[in-house]
Amino acid sequence: MNPTKHRLPNSDRRFVTVLACFAIAFSAILLAMVSANLWVAAADQVGVWDTLQKPEIRQAIWLSIGTSLLSTVISLWIGTAIAYLVSRNQFFGHRVLDLLMDLPIYLPPLVIGMSLLILFRQTPLVWLDDWLQIAFAIPAIILAQSIVGIAFVYRTMKASFDQQTGRAEEIAATLGASRWQAFAAVTIPLSKQGLLASAAMAWARAFGEFGPVLVFAGSFRGRTEVLPVSIYLELNSGNVAGAAAIALIMITIAAIILVVVRIAARDRSGR
Amino acid sequence: MIELIDVSLKRGTFQLPKTSLVIPSGKCGLVTGEAGAGKTSIVEAICGLQKFDAGTLKLRGQDAAAMAVAERAIGYLPQDVVLFPNMKVEANIRFGPKIRRWSKDRIRQRVQELAVELELTDLLLRKPDQLSGGQRKRVALARAVALKPDIICLDEPLVSLDDRSKDLIKQLLIRLLSNQSVAILAVTHQSRWFEGISDLKFQI
Numbered sequence: 001m002n003p004t005k006h007r008l009p010n011s012d013r014r015f016v017t018v019l020a021c022f023a024i025a026f027s028a029i030l031l032a033m034v035s036a037n038l039w040v041a042a043a044d045q046v047g048v049w050d051t052l053q054k055p056e057i058r059q060a061i062w063l064s065i066g067t068s069l070l071s072t073v074i075s076l077w078i079g080t081a082i083a084y085l086v087s088r089n090q091f092f093g094h095r096v097l098d099l100l101m102d103l104p105i106y107l108p109p110l111v112i113g114m115s116l117l118i119l120f121r122q123t124p125l126v127w128l129d130d131w132l133q134i135a136f137a138i139p140a141i142i143l144a145q146s147i148v149g150i151a152f153v154y155r156t157m158k159a160s161f162d163q164q165t166g167r168a169e170e171i172a173a174t175l176g177a178s179r180w181q182a183f184a185a186v187t188i189p190l191s192k193q194g195l196l197a198s199a200a201m202a203w204a205r206a207f208g209e210f211g212p213v214l215v216f217a218g219s220f221r222g223r224t225e226v227l228p229v230s231i232y233l234e235l236n237s238g239n240v241a242g243a244a245a246i247a248l249i250m251i252t253i254a255a256i257i258l259v260v261v262r263i264a265a266r267d268r269s270g271r
Numbered sequence: 272m273i274e275l276i277d278v279s280l281k282r283g284t285f286q287l288p289k290t291s292l293v294i295p296s297g298k299c300g301l302v303t304g305e306a307g308a309g310k311t312s313i314v315e316a317i318c319g320l321q322k323f324d325a326g327t328l329k330l331r332g333q334d335a336a337a338m339a340v341a342e343r344a345i346g347y348l349p350q351d352v353v354l355f356p357n358m359k360v361e362a363n364i365r366f367g368p369k370i371r372r373w374s375k376d377r378i379r380q381r382v383q384e385l386a387v388e389l390e391l392t393d394l395l396l397r398k399p400d401q402l403s404g405g406q407r408k409r410v411a412l413a414r415a416v417a418l419k420p421d422i423i424c425l426d427e428p429l430v431s432l433d434d435r436s437k438d439l440i441k442q443l444l445i446r447l448l449s450n451q452s453v454a455i456l457a458v459t460h461q462s463r464w465f466e467g468i469s470d471l472k473f474q475i
Binding site for chain 2 (some may be wrong): 167169170171172173175176177178181185186188189192209
């Protein structure tokens with residue numbers, strides 16, 4: 001039963017009113033932010049239209065969608081694997097690894113980009129970059145996006161695995177399942193909500209990643225230009241309406257993904 | 272055949288004293304004892320879910336210490352039941368046979384067989400959260416014996432069951448024991464109910 005459907009006593013009503021004020025204020029700020037973009041774009045329709053007609057912006061849209069989806073897949077695989085390892089096993093360095101996995105979340109994004117750049121261009125690993133052409137190319141975008149995505153997936157999936165006791169996996173083993181089979185047939189389906197949540201977070205972060213991408217992949221129009229970089233470039237050239245138009249595109253794509261994930265996350269009972 | 276020779280284990284402050292028991296094929300052995308005596312630990316050690324510190328465990332005459340859980344091929348009914356919540360009753364029962372790559376026809380036949388024996392036919396398309404306690408236990412038992420294991424470990428199979436469920440489980444155990452190659456170990460507080468099924472008792 002939903003407790004908010006009861007008639008609340010006065011003291012409770014005051015308490016809920018205070019909470020509601022926070023919710024209303026925050027929602028108002030969010031809506032105002034989105035509306036501001038709409039307002040600027042509407043005031044300069046020519047600027048918006050011109051920006052959206054640019055081939056490099058269209059390319060940036062596809063590059064953003066493609067790289068963010070790919071880095072989400074990479075983040076899900078790696079983050080989930082490490083989360084399961086840490087959640088189900090005790091080993092030397094267990095706590096250190098758990099701590100380390102949070103590092104990309106706490107590090108300033110610019111530091112991640114700079115560290116990647118130094119790693120691939122200023123250390124003996126430069127041969128790898130010369131061979132695979134990572135820095136200032138599309139792989140750099142995917143790598144920069146994945147580093148933080150993996151951390152988000154790890155944190156969410158570890159919480160999901162920790163909630164499961166592991167008993168279902170044990171029972172699966174008594175029925176002949178290998179660790180792989182138990183993981184695939186029992187653990188992963190039971191972690192569906194966590195997987196969806198972590199995929200959404202990893203994707204959202206990757207789609208909006210700016211600092212590390214700018215530093216590690218550069219801002220080459222038509223080559224490494226993802227939508228956040230497009231906004232940066234348009235603002236630099238004084239085209240605020242164009243930047244607002246790109247922001248609206250990003251908001252629309254993010255809203256679509258958010259709704260899709262919410263629908264997918266609903267269980268069959270409609271909860 | 273299950274042979275447990277001087278097995279002991281320690282977990283934190285809990286210490287299971289040296290325990291020995293032998294349950295030959297075709298027999299049902301009851302393990303009884305006070306709450307917290309270590310009955311569940313014994314069952315889990317036999318299934319490979321807990322490691323014992325000392326002693327010998329033999330299954331089918333072979334040392335089982337190094338055997339993986341899956342290799343032991345034991346039909347295990349845990350005290351806490353543990354159905355796979357994301358799967359319907361039917362999928363729970365066919366989990367083992369599917370893992371062991373039985374043919375679809377054979378799996379379907381086995382599920383039907385067990386569904387009739389344990390009166391689960393009308394429940395096959397339900398999810399575990401739509402079942403009563405007794406129904407859940409019957410499903411867990413059907414899942415445990417679906418692969419026709421020759422060693423079966425039942426941890427408190429009768430706790431909080433209605434009489435009908437108890438009768439169904441009793442009939443199933445009698446049928447399983449009619450196959451002389453099956454050895455059953457049951458942890459229970461209700462040993463009186465096993466009269467006529469079990470003639471071996473082990474007090475922990």
